[in-house]
Ligand SMILES: Nc1ncnc2c1ncn2[C@@H]1O[C@H](COP(=O)(O)OS(=O)(=O)O)[C@@H](OP(=O)(O)O)[C@H]1O
């Protein structure tokens with residue numbers, strides 16, 4: 315590994331960065347200009363979201379002493395021993411993954427431009443190594459599982475390219491952010507701030523969740539315990555899928571700052587892509603915080619936990635991260651402030667660590683699941699649990715069901731009754747809610763959004779996913795949308811379900827009528843044409859229809875009237891809370 319240049323920092327009283335020096339990899343303006351000119355002739359790699367996060371921490375020194383993406387020697391030793399080739403402690407591989415064709419085009423000694431998705435040049439890399447890693451070994455050693463439910467294992471096997479490119483990088487500029495700029499301090503800037511304020515003992519609080527009173531009490535205690543100050547250092551790069559979005563979280567953190575004693579706490583954002591690697595990740599968090607000038611890190615229960623595996627078992631032990639950290643604490647230099655879960659004791663109106671509660675004393679807590687359920691029902695968040703500003707932010711981000719958007723997605727054979735039911739449902743919904751409703755009917759969509767597409771497997775799939783995309787945007791903006799294509803394939807419907815339910819409700823309605831009934835109805839005369847051989851690939855005749863496996867509603871249009879079908883759907887929407895009084 316290359317060594318980075320001499321330390322530019324003079325803040326002698328602060329903790330030394332990992333490996334002794336802060337490795338900021340950004341070059342000066344003249345060299346940057348040269349690199350920009352050189353890059354015009356170089357092959358480019360457009361970085362993914364995770365690679366962008368990694369590059370930002372490489373360039374700003376958060377990953378000191380790394381000087382680029384890992385070469386094979388560093389990678390192998392990190393995977394097996396949690397150490398770089400030179401012996402420095404480092405628990406997580408920082409690799410640049412690429413697909414086979416890119417790997418094949420690169421040779422040792424080549425220079426490559428690293429760009430953001432809009433094409434902006436961020437760095438130039440000198441290729442020192444290109445290799446195909448043993449992903450199973452990496453998953454087993456680093457994450458201790460091959461279960462794809464672990465987000466980093468899923469990323470490794472299903473998202474990352476099959477080859478890694480290692481080499482030194484020269485930074486032209488940091489990835490660009492336009493939001494919360496004043497809160498995005500680099501290690502050097504944060505160190506400078508600590509030095510100016512005379513903060514020599516700083517405990518960092520790593521978080522990917524909105525902070526509630528329990529967190530405030532815990533962090534306040536930690537700062538007092540070390541006789542120093544507190545840095546709230548939330549991750550705003552990539553966290554666990556399904557987490558509260560970082561914009562909402564940052565507004566919560568800002569609001570909570572005023573509840574600390576004057577001058578005790580500060581807030582800065584960390585552009586890290588978490589791996590959810592539990593114990594190994596805790597060490598990594600320690601190294602990063604040390605680079606940012608912190609002397610202590612709070613490590614609580616389930617630090618950087620990926621939750622439970624496909625069998626419902628936790629991936630890591632609850633306090634395993636603390637145990638591993640303790641083992642390496644002396645070598646790391648940064649100290650751990652271990653914490654048990656904080657629980658509320660109503661008889662004392664106070665939060666205390668769970669292990670300090672005497673047996674038999676009543677304690678209260680609200681789990682993440684319960685919090686989401688309360689928000690979905692529009693229920694109050696109690697004042698013992700959170701602060702009014704945080705409650706308001708969460709309510710804004712997670713409105714109650716009746717204020718959320720939803721999609722009713724009809725699927726069924728031609729002439730089963732999709733359009734008829736969809737039109738009837740549309741007017742009933744407008745009547746009941748007073749809200750606008752968009753109808754994306756199968757054949758209407760094919761005259762504009764999907765004009766030009768035919769009925770091959772690929773074209774049908776594209777058509778259905780396009781409808782899903784438009785529906786997801788409507789739901790994201792809290793609107794109501796009804797879709798009524800045939801949507802014959804389960805895979806496309808599953809894709810749409812996952813996309814849309816990220817933003818609101820997804821209610822699949824299987825419009826079920828026997829093929830003979832649909833054929834008898836033959837609204838457009840297409841069954842007849844298909845039977846006569848004038849039309850090929852017609853759904854139900856010579857093209858497949860895969861019935862949905864778990865639809866929210868089934869309407870049997872040969873047995874139920876249109877009114878009954880609509881009433882069944884409305885009852886389901888009511889039961890799920892989407893039609894509650896506004
Ligand atoms: N080969 C073939 N197979 C099925 N349907 C055909 C075909 N050719 C034309 N049509 C007419 O197009 C309507 C189906 O379009 P969709 O967009 O809903 O189909 S799909 O979801 O993309 O499979 C469908 O409308 P509905 O009868 O309202 O379902 C048909 O009228």
Ligand SMILES: Nc1ncnc2c1ncn2[C@@H]1O[C@H](COP(=O)(O)OP(=O)(O)O)[C@@H](O)[C@H]1O
Nearest residue numbers: 728729730731732733734835837871874875876
């Ligand atoms: N219970 C019912 N629900 C929906 N449609 C019905 C029902 N009973 C009879 N129909 C008739 O079946 C036909 C369904 O046609 P359509 O709604 O265009 O089907 P699709 O959109 O699935 O091709 C219409 O003529 C409709 O009047």
